Amino acid sequence: MFADYMINAWIATSLVAVAAGMVGFFVVVRGAAFAAHALPLGAFPGLAAAWLLGIAPWSLILAFAGLGAFGLARSGEKAPHHTATALWLVSMLALGNLLLSRMHAYSNAVFAVLFGEVLGVSNTQVLAVAAIVAVTVIAMALLYRPLLLSTLSPDLAAAAALPERRIATLFLLIVALVTSAALPLVGASIVFSLMVGPASAARLMTDRPGWALGLSVLLALSTVWSALALAYEADWPIGAFVGVMGAVWYGVGRIVRWQSGRLRRG
Amino acid sequence: MDQDALRVDGLFLSRSGRTVLSGVSFALAPGSFCGLIGVNGSGKTTLIRALLGLLPADAGGIEGAARGHRALGYVPQKIDADPYMPLRARDVVALGFDGHRYGLPLPSRRRRDRVAAMLAAVGADAFADRRLGDLSGGQQQRIFIAHALVREPQLLLLDEPLANLDMPSIAGIVSVLKRIARESGVTVLISSHDVNPLVGALDRVIYLAGGGAVSGRPDEVLRSGVLSRLYGHHIDVLRVHGRLVIVPAGETHPIAPDEPHVERLE
């Protein structure tokens, strides 16, 4: 399980889990889950185009995710603007589909990236992931309080002279960045689950924002670690297990909250 | 040194092409407790947001000692935060203290003491460690008042803080605000569509109607003659069993001006 060729997989997925757990916390409390679902899937044509052109997928995934982030920021990431998000997502999936239909020979490779290809991560890939995660962690630390305040109330943030719109855009760009790091490892369909599952459980388990953020990171790490072990032992696709764990964590969170409510009421 | 906490001179403001405020003028003395009264849609929220600098005025001036976001505390009309957001009442007040700062919050005794003092000042000690989403409307209102006051503003702007509260909660919050205005010299401007819950406590009334405003002591402003001139047609100001009722003449209303227990304020 810890053979030489697995080391890079452990490092890369752990890094991605840290970033996804942090960013996911704000995705969940800001009610931006749909945007976080649309960004990775909307980057799918970037992936397909990269394969078609025979270039490394990162740059094009990042380009499409970044484009999506700007578009969503303009229309707003939250519930009243779901229509725009959905329309954009569907057109991106259609475009990806069209590109896919041009290249039968590569469909195996595309399958691998849709559902994750974690074994055989190169040293360069690890470095790229490490750089992206470092940027993400620094950005989240800088934006921690302004993001909390503008999540609580955009009006209160604006009244405190925070550039509320710019912060929202920056946040979606960070989501896009984490997406592009995680997507080739766990797959387009699973990035969402890794971002939202641990975070939505963590926010139910504690009342403190800092603790919930830390817990979200721990749950995301435990998710990818168990997924990787299973991928190695039982040859499961890593994405499948991450997806299941996301739902399991949410269930655990609900039970913890229900139990602590009962304890408080006595 | 400015004599007034705030002076508004001939303020004009339109939204989406419709004129909302056309020539509003008034002044607030330091430490005074002022009511901004007007029916739904009369422009109370618009005026408050203009004072905060969140809406640009078309013409007119806003001056006085309490200018700039540091001198202003704000309690918005509507805060619909996610009820599952992991945020204790205490954390909300702490965000008022330094939520506009970038970077991680380092432990600080000064912040902890300020937050504790504000929670005590608004009578929120009993629920300071509970999740915001688990509190009642009146309890949340106290927390947001503490959030607005924790940076020691000179002027506190509260937008309809009494809507949806029962009589004991209203009395509790009005007395908290009165005490804060008296003890720390903060000027308080509180908007309401109903003058009754406030009228006994107010030093000054600013009455908004038809884009204009009249201001003065409650007994100067709340009179048929004064409000009729503001509205541009006849208005009855009636006192019924001690409650003030403001009715356009000719409108069908359950209270007739000539019943024996009704007093007309000319």
Ligand SMILES: Nc1ncnc2c1ncn2[C@@H]1O[C@H](COP(=O)(O)OP(=O)(O)OP(=O)(O)O)[C@@H](O)[C@H]1O
């Ligand atoms: N975002 C907006 N775009 C265009 N017009 C607006 C907007 N917000 C408010 N208005 C208009 O401005 C006028 C004043 O609205 P405002 O919200 O200031 O009233 P208000 O006195 O606060 O009312 P309420 O008691 O219902 O809160 C209304 O006629 C309203 O239709």
Ligand SMILES: [Mg+2]
């Ligand atoms: Mg209003």
